[in-house]
Amino acid sequence: MAKTLSEKVWDEHVVRSAEGEPDLLYIDLHLLHEVTSPQAFDGLRLAGRQVRRPDLTLATEDHNVPTLDWDKPIADPVSKTQVDTLRKNCAEFGVRLHPLGDIEQGIVHVVGPQLGLTQPGMTIVCGDSHTSTHGAFGAIAFGIGTSEVEHVLATQTLMQAKPKTMAVTVNGSLPAGVTAKDLILTLITETGTGGGQGYIVEYRGQAIEELSMEGRMTVCNMSIEWGAKAGMIAPDQTTFDYIEGKPEAPQGADWDAAVAHWKTLVTDADATFDKEIVLDASVMTPFVTWGTNPGQGVPLGGVVPTPSDFADEQDRVAAEKALEYMGLEAGQPMREVKVDTVFVGSCTNGRIEDLRLAADIIKGHTVAEGTRLLVVPGSVRVRLQAMEEGLDKVFIEAGAEWRGAGCSMCLGMNPDTLAPQERSASTSNRNFEGRQGKGGRTHLVSIPVAAATAVKGTLASPADLV
Numbered sequence: 001m002a003k004t005l006s007e008k009v010w011d012e013h014v015v016r017s018a019e020g021e022p023d024l025l026y027i028d029l030h031l032l033h034e035v036t037s038p039q040a041f042d043g044l045r046l047a048g049r050q051v052r053r054p055d056l057t058l059a060t061e062d063h064n065v066p067t068l069d070w071d072k073p074i075a076d077p078v079s080k081t082q083v084d085t086l087r088k089n090c091a092e093f094g095v096r097l098h099p100l101g102d103i104e105q106g107i108v109h110v111v112g113p114q115l116g117l118t119q120p121g122m123t124i125v126c127g128d129s130h131t132s133t134h135g136a137f138g139a140i141a142f143g144i145g146t147s148e149v150e151h152v153l154a155t156q157t158l159m160q161a162k163p164k165t166m167a168v169t170v171n172g173s174l175p176a177g178v179t180a181k182d183l184i185l186t187l188i189t190e191t192g193t194g195g196g197q198g199y200i201v202e203y204r205g206q207a208i209e210e211l212s213m214e215g216r217m218t219v220c221n222m223s224i225e226w227g228a229k230a231g232m233i234a235p236d237q238t239t240f241d242y243i244e245g246k247p248e249a250p251q252g253a254d255w256d257a258a259v260a261h262w263k264t265l266v267t268d269a270d271a272t273f274d275k276e277i278v279l280d281a282s283v284m285t286p287f288v289t290w291g292t293n294p295g296q297g298v299p300l301g302g303v304v305p306t307p308s309d310f311a312d313e314q315d316r317v318a319a320e321k322a323l324e325y326m327g328l329e330a331g332q333p334m335r336e337v338k339v340d341t342v343f344v345g346s347c348t349n350g351r352i353e354d355l356r357l358a359a360d361i362i363k364g365h366t367v368a369e370g371t372r373l374l375v376v377p378g379s380v381r382v383r384l385q386a387m388e389e390g391l392d393k394v395f396i397e398a399g400a401e402w403r404g405a406g407c408s409m410c411l412g413m414n415p416d417t418l419a420p421q422e423r424s425a426s427t428s429n430r431n432f433e434g435r436q437g438k439g440g441r442t443h444l445v446s447i448p449v450a451a452a453t454a455v456k457g458t459l460a461s462p463a464d465l466v
């Protein structure tokens with residue numbers, strides 16, 4: 001029978017299936033961080049269980065860690081407890097941990113791929129919604145709750161009902177300066193934040209094939225903002241080239257065997273999806289959000305919408321509320337919105353390619369008066385690589401803050417937060433009320449828009465800098 005990519009990977013992992021019951025899936029890689037693991041380990045302890053496959057389990061510290069003074073004890077008591085608890089649990093249960101100060105520490109969704117642990121055809125879970133990021137490699141990867149974390153720790157399996165399948169085909173090429181981030185923001189705005197609900201989505205088409213692995217990760221990362229269970233992209237030469245030589249990638253004959261298998265992980269020509277959406281990349285433009293969910297977006301060249309223009313009553317009310325929270329006026333050109341803080345980082349846009357692109361745009365410019373730019377590498381490896389390439393100097397010379405690795409200002413769980421009413425242009429993925437700090441106002445943007453905005457002080461694209 002013809003199968004889609006997700007059906008192939010799913011079927012290869014079914015340990016038990018029974019009519020009317022969820023499947024029991026084998027899990028190839030279980031990632032952990034400090035926020036969603038403590039109760040799971042407590043549960044194991046209470047039941048007197050061990051971690052079934054510590055060799056398939058990896059932990060890192062990311063959400064609660066400071067990006068300054070990371071060599072000193074964590075000042076915030078709640079964050080310190082979280083991190084200390086993870087350390088204690090990993091030591092007790094024999095789980096590999098990359099703590100603050102370790103060369104492999106960083107955001108869990110940056111660390112897995114860069115170690116070569118994230119591979120095509122795998123099932124990957126983590127107590128974190130943005131686990132969807134790993135789907136960029138052709139893995140089935142999704143976030144799970146803490147009780148499921150405990151189940152996977154104890155059994156290396158997970159009960160899951162099979163989601164429906166969807167194809168998002170993006171034809172044509174993205175115009176110069178338009179990125180994977182603009183593509184996914186456009187998709188979410190055009191189809192609504194619930195558009196992906198209940199589906200494993202496969203992104204395909206020319207524009208997707210032309211994306212780097214970093215770009216593909218950006219798209220799959222934000223599948224969750226679209227409501228999808230997971231996002232996936234069929235592995236191809238770009239994928240193999242990215243993985244080859246990574247520390248945990250297969251080697252020699254194992255590599256050849258792995259690639260031969262990975263090449264079979266494509267949707268069969270006659271396979272059908274439960275739903276299909278087709279987009280045209282060639283008409284996409286830099287895209288930014290004006291509201292408090294990732295589906296409230298417009299092209300950068302557009303204006304803040306007028307709530308009464310929304311046909312749907314709920315959308316109208318949501319827009320009114322969002323404009324008030326965001327301190328924006330209907331009809332205001334997006335390019336005139338003044339930004340206090342630009343955040344470059346997160347598991348959406350905190351990889352080396354992102355930092356290279358940001359540095360390339362900022363080089364020779366300075367950060368606008370009254371604006372601050374925070375550059376936060378997604379991992380220590382990304383940080384070191386950037387420093388090797390001299391990117392840190394470009395940022396620092398422009399007046400930016402060059403930080404240590406972590407989730408940072410993506411969410412308000414560490415010292416990097418917005419003050420009430422402070423406005424950010426952020427390369428992260430969520431913009432709900434208070435996401436980056438109580439009262440903070442977030443505009444989700446791409447790397448080029450973030451970099452140009454830092455220079456201009458108002459939402460801008462690199463074209464505005466010449």
Ligand SMILES: CC(C)[C@H](C(=O)O)[C@@H](O)C(=O)O
Nearest residue numbers: 035036063127128129130411
């Ligand atoms: C803290 C964690 C559970 C959360 C998530 O699941 O996504 C966080 O990473 C986020 O981005 O909001």
Ligand code: SF4
Nearest residue numbers: 130346347407410411
């Ligand atoms: S960077 Fe942001 S989205 Fe990614 S795991 Fe951390 S908090 Fe979640």
